Structures are given as C-alpha cells and as structure tokens.
Amino acid sequence: MGPPPVVTGISPKEGPPGTKVTVRGEFLGTGPMDLTGLTICGCDCLLSAEWKSKNKIIARSGPGKGRGDIIVTTRSGGKGTSTVQFRGYHETIGPMKESAVWVEEAPLQTLAWGRRSLSPTSYQQEDPLGLSVEGNDKKFPEEELHELFPEGSGDLTSEQFVAGWFLLEHHHATSFDDLKAGLAFLRRKVESQKEGQLSFLKANVGSVMDQLDTLTILKEKFEADIKEYGSDPTAKVEEAIQVSMKEANKLFEEVLARRDRADATRNALGVLQRFKFLFSLPVSIERNIKKGEYDVVINDFARAKNLFGSSDVPVFKKVLAEAELRVAKLQELLQNKLKEMPCTLEEQKKIIRNLVNLEASGDPAWDAIVTHSNFIVEGLKACKDEHMAAEKTSSEDSAKSTPHSNKFGDKTPGGGVAQDWQNSVPQRVLFVEEVSEIVTNRFPDLWKLGQAYFGGELHVKVDTSKQAQFKRKVLTPIDLLCGLLRAAILPHTLDRMSPLRPGLGVWPAPGADSLGPWLPHCLRCVRSTYAGLIRLDLPGEALDIVGCLIFDLRLHCMSTQFIQGTEYIKLLHKKETWIIEFDADYSGITQLPSQLEAKVREVVRLVKESVLAGEQREAALLEDGGAQRQLAALVQGLLLSFGQALETLAFSNNASHDDHSNAVSQLIGSPAVYRAGEKESHCPVWEQRLLTTLSNSRYTAAAVLPRVSELFVQHGYPSPAAAVAAATSALASLDRSILEMYLEQKSDPLVGTIEPSMYLGRFDWDTALRPVDVQPYAKEILTNMVGVHAEVHRVNPSLVPRVLGQIVESVAEELSRLMSCVTRFSLQGSQQARADVRAVQETARLYTTPAAQTFFTEALEAIPPLNNPADEELVSQLLARFRARMRLQLLCFGDAQGP
Structure with missing residues (x-):
C-alpha cells in the first residue's frame, strides 16, 4: 500500500461549471488505471479526469458552487487530502458564450410590458438602475451573500430575487x-x-378605423352570397364539372383506352426491367447453390427481403415465396453438410455463419460440436474394430502355420516362432499410430470450435448451460482414446479405467508378447498427441487422463525393457564360445561378462532416452515410490539373471554327459589329463568349463558389477547398491558351489587312489627291504596335483592357490588317516614312510593351508621316529634323489630347488 495522494496546488482557483482545472500534488497515482476517484467541491469529476503523471491531473469542474476541497482517490494509496480549495460559481450565459452546461435558448422577458427583444444581445440584461459598474472591479464574496440570503438570489428573472443581494453583488462600491x-x-x-x-x-386611430370598415364589408358580402347560392355554393360547381368530364370522356373513349393499354404495357415492361433482380432471384439462387456460392445466395436473398419484404404487391410476394422455398432447401443442404465429416474447422465455421445469416432454426454451432465429437469417437471405435479384426486374422493364420514353422524356426523366449519384427509391424502398433493421429488431427478443431462458440465468435446465441455438456464432449474422446490404448498395450491397467471399459474390446492375448521392441515407438506416438493437447490449453482434468496413461506406459516400457534384457542375459549361456581371453588384471575369462555389460548399457540407455527423460507436463518417473521399488526389483533381476546363466553353464552339463572314466591313477587306470581314446571337440571338457565359469563369475563380481553401478549413477538412476550387493552375493554363492563341484570331481578320485596305489603289489610297512627311492604312490600324488595345477593355470592362474590348497588339504588328511591306520612299522618302513610324507609335504608347501599342515604333522607323528642319525641321513638322501629326478614336477609348484 502506497502513501495517500496529496493535492498541493490548483490552477485556476475558481470558475464556472466546466472549467478546465489542473491539479498538482504528490502520489496522485501510478497510472491511469490506478486513479479511482476525483471530486471537486463535492462533485464527481472522474469521467473528465486525464492522468498525466504522479504529480499532475487535468479535469473539468462540476456544477458545484462555493469553495471546496479537491480529493483524489487511488488504488495504491486510498483516499487523499487537499491543502488548497477551488471556488465554483454560476454565471449568466448567452447563446454566444461557451458553456459545459445546457443553455435554454428561449428569449428572456425584458422588463418592457408585452414586448420581446429581437436582438440576441437582449440576453445580457441591462442594469435596471441605469448605473455604470465599470469601476467596480472587486466582487462581493459570494459565500457571504449565501450566508446573508440563504434562500435568495441576485438574478432579476428569478422568483427568489432579493434586491439586497443584487445591490451587494453589483453596487457594493x-x-x-x-x-x-x-x-x-x-x-x-x-x-x-x-x-x-x-x-x-x-397615434394610429385612422388605421384602426379602416380595418373595422373592411371587416364590416366582408360580413355583408358573405351574407348576400348565402341568400343567393345557399349555404354550400360549391355543390353546383362540382356537379357542372362532373358533367363536363363525362362529355369529354365520350369524345376520347377509344383514344384513352388505347392509351391506358399502352401505359399498362409500358408500366409492366418498366416494372420487369426495374425489378429484374427480384424476378430472376429464384433461378439465380438455384444456380449459385449448384456452384457452392452460398454467400452470394444469402446476400441476394437478404437484399430482396429488405427491398420487397414489406411490399403488398401480389407478384412480389409470389416471387419472394419461391425464393424462400429455395432458401429453405439451402438451409437443409447446409445442415446436412454440417453433419458430414470429415470437415475442416474453417468449413464448419463458414457453414455455421451461413446458417446464422439464413436465420435457421436450432443451434447450428452446437450441432457442429456434437457432430465433431461423435465423429472422433466413431473414428476411434472403427479403427479399433479394424485392427482388432486384422490381428485376430493374423493370429489364426499364425496358429495354422506354427507346426511347420517349429520344424525350422527357433523358439523365442515367449514360446513363439522367431520373426523379424523389424519388417513386420504388429497391428497394435499400427493401431496406436492411427488413433493418435486421429486425435491429433481432429481434436484441435473440436476444441477450437467450442471456444469459438462460447466466446461469441460464431455470432450465435450462446447457451451457457451447455458448458457442462461441452466438457463431456471433450472428455469422451480423450477418455476413449486412453481406454483403447490401455486395452491394446496396457491391458493390465484396465482395472483403474472409467465405466467406458466395456466398450474397449478384448484383443487376442498372444499379441501383447510381441510389443516389447515397439513400446518406445508407441510412447513417442502418445507423447506427440499429448504435446498437441497441451498446446490447446485444455483444462487439467482432460490432460491428467492422458498424463496418467503416459505415466503407466512409461512404467510398462521401463519394465518391458528390463525384462527383455533379463531374458536376453539368461540366455547368454547359449552364446558361450569358450574362447578364453587373457589380460594383465584378469585371466581366463570369455565374452560373457562383456556381453552382460554391453546389454546392461544398452538397456540403461534405452530406458533413459525413452522413459526417464520426462517431457512437458510429465511427472518424474523416479519420484514415484512404486516406480522406484519396481525399478530396484528390475535392476536386481537384470543383474541376478547373469548368475542364472553362469549356473546353467556350470551345472546343466554334468560329468555324466562326458564319456570319461573316473579313474585318475596312473597305476590302476588312465589319468585325467591323459585319457586315452578321448575324442577331439571344440567344446572343452566339463572340468575346464567349470573353471572358466568360475573365472567369469569372479571377474563379473570384481570388475563388471562396479562398472555397472557407476553406469547407472552416470545416467541419472538411483544408486543400485542393493541390486549390486545381491548380485555379488549370488555370484559368491555360485563361486563356492562351482568350486565345490570342481573339487569334488578332482579331489575325491585323486584321494581315493592313494590307498590302492600305496599297497599295490602287497606292500607292507613292516618290510625289511632298504628304501632306495620315494614310493610311486607319492610321485603319483604329485603328478596328479601337477595335472590339476596345469588345468587350473591354463584357465586362470589366480585360481591355483584356492584349488590346490583344498586338494593338498584333502591329500594330507588322507595320508594322516593311512599312516595312523598302520599297525606296525619296521625301521625300513619308517624310513620309507617318512620320506614319502615329507616329499609330498615339502613339494606342496606353497599351497599348504594350516589345516593341511596339521594333517601332515599328524601323519609324521604316526610314523615311529628315527633315533639314529644314519637313518635320518638315509631319508635326506632319498629326498635329494627325489628332487633331482622330479625337478620338472617341482617347477610346476613354483620351486626348483626344493626345501
């Protein structure tokens, strides 16, 4: 609220009504619209006020008399105050003087009895005393006169004339x-x-007497005529005239008859020529209707009605009646054309204007709105029926051809025959394109027509009670559009639909499975229609219907993209080539982790471009709690699916699928790494596939998942920490399962051959034979471990410590058990046993776990000690000879010198 206005100056300070007054002051308003009131001497002068600036206003004074304040009122400051006053007075105004009030132009009565002045100057009354007032410049204050004579006046013509007022006003000096x-x-x-x-x-006695004599003579003459001709002398004259006319007509009857006929013919021809426009009007109307020039017909008919509408001439009435019949047919034609669709907005407005000019019955503008709305609704329904029938036919044809296709085609994840969807657009996608185009092209005309109707642009009588009906006419096509789209591509959301659901139809169920790759395109079509509706400035209720559909479609598109990616990743085991790649950081991996990362990158990019990037008036998808939870579940499912693919690779082809012997002993069967008769194949053996899968799992958990997590954050997704943690945990569990399976396949057979090999040839630890070398079973243990080492190292060297550590532990445990089961050792048996155990222990010391070390210690403790240094020296010699002969095997364990 600003400061109130203050009037500090006025020019002039007095004047009669209509005086141009300049008001000066402060805070007189910020603009013309801010000025709301101006009173001068109590009279409202706002109508004549002209705002110049915040310090100046020009206005004309009102009819107020006496002194009064100048009050200015503004919106910003309210009612103001005044430090100066204006004096208004009334003056006698003549016809030659400018005035802002009405001046009675009737001449005023002068003081002369019975006379009126003929001169305009008589309006200015002379002083009745005959005194001059030229030297009397100072006027007596009018306020004091009003105080002295409240009910009086100084005007000589006023009924309230007071002589004292007159003398004080004009002769006070x-x-x-x-x-x-x-x-x-x-x-x-x-x-x-x-x-x-x-x-x-x-002075005029003679003239008066002459006038009296003339009047007496006239009276006498009039009385004599009455006696001679009666009271009505003109009757005889009239009768004589009538007789003369009859006689004259008898002489010229034929001539006059011919003249009358000629005049009638001439008049008829003149009328025809003069009113040619009217007589040719019916034919002209028909001709212009055929040409489609309806404006010309309307103008001609309106002109004819203005000229001859009030005529009583029968022929004119007959011609106008013919014209009205043709105009009635034109009205019927225009009303039918108004209901013909499609029709552009300009054409409809033109037809409505023509019907209004023809004063057609009904409300043609509202009929056009109803027709346009019904046309859009029927178009949407017809489009739905057409494409639904086409998809049904396509489904039936596909069902008939499915058995033949299954023979040669590959099955898709959904169970159908693989097709080139890029070259075969589904009917539902074509349906989405067409219905979106119908609403985009037709709905703006409906909305603009309604706005023109209620805005008075169509020059018809606007029925404001139809606004609610127009709202329904607008919402019905939009609601139907969204319902049809939901039925086609989002059938799972129909439970939230309006009562229009029964008319939406039921699409063939299998068709929705093939829409996945087309959902972004469908979303773009719906968004394009939504953008067009936004530009029309529709009410929020209509836009919210489409906005809700777009939100659900975005959510479904996101879900579909992630589910498709998940299905693709689950089937990566079919794309495994088993070609191992090596790099500086991670060895023994295939292309599967890279394919996982590439697919995740593709899904993330597609979802961001088509779904997450909200457009105009679209809510942010990830601000919705349900969408966030769904996205988290989808991301987790996407990442966990790779573990399922690895699990399929690891456990679907077990050992029974490979026709190999379980014997791993060189002494009692073929070793695992030298299996005789094994056929060459591009696919590695199952144990190597286990190792490769194990390596892929470790690489994915250590390298791929962190990069995937960063990828989500870079593209604006919420952090997938929980999903990455779940995937990492699943891969860790899979890692343990694969390792246990591999160790089961390698360790158990290896350990199971130790006892048979140890007692091969009926060997007995209570022997008397001097030992000359480490026994073959110990060398066989090391050779089998070398085979495992080579197999693991070939795939991923980093796995060697984990695998050999477990195998060494199993071997140590078996040696401890076997040595503790020996009932009697001879000296030579003790030397042999100690040399065998120490050879195995020292060779595998780099992979010996604490548990294995404990088992080796227990095995040595089960052997009787050697108290003689010579006996210990023999054991040392045996170990030295073992190192020399087994140098190559020792190099495999990373030790060329031995202990």
Missing part, C-alpha cells in the same frame, strides 16, 4: 447618492412604460 439617482431613473422608466400603451392607440 456605489455611493448612496448614486443609488438615489438610480432609484429615480427606475421610477421614471416604469411610468414611461405605462403611458406608452395609450399614446400608441392615439
């Missing part, structure tokens, strides 16, 4: 002697007016 002289002048003037009437008659 006149001396008393002058006033006495003026009184004497006034008395003489009145006496002279009384004498003037009698002198006038005396």
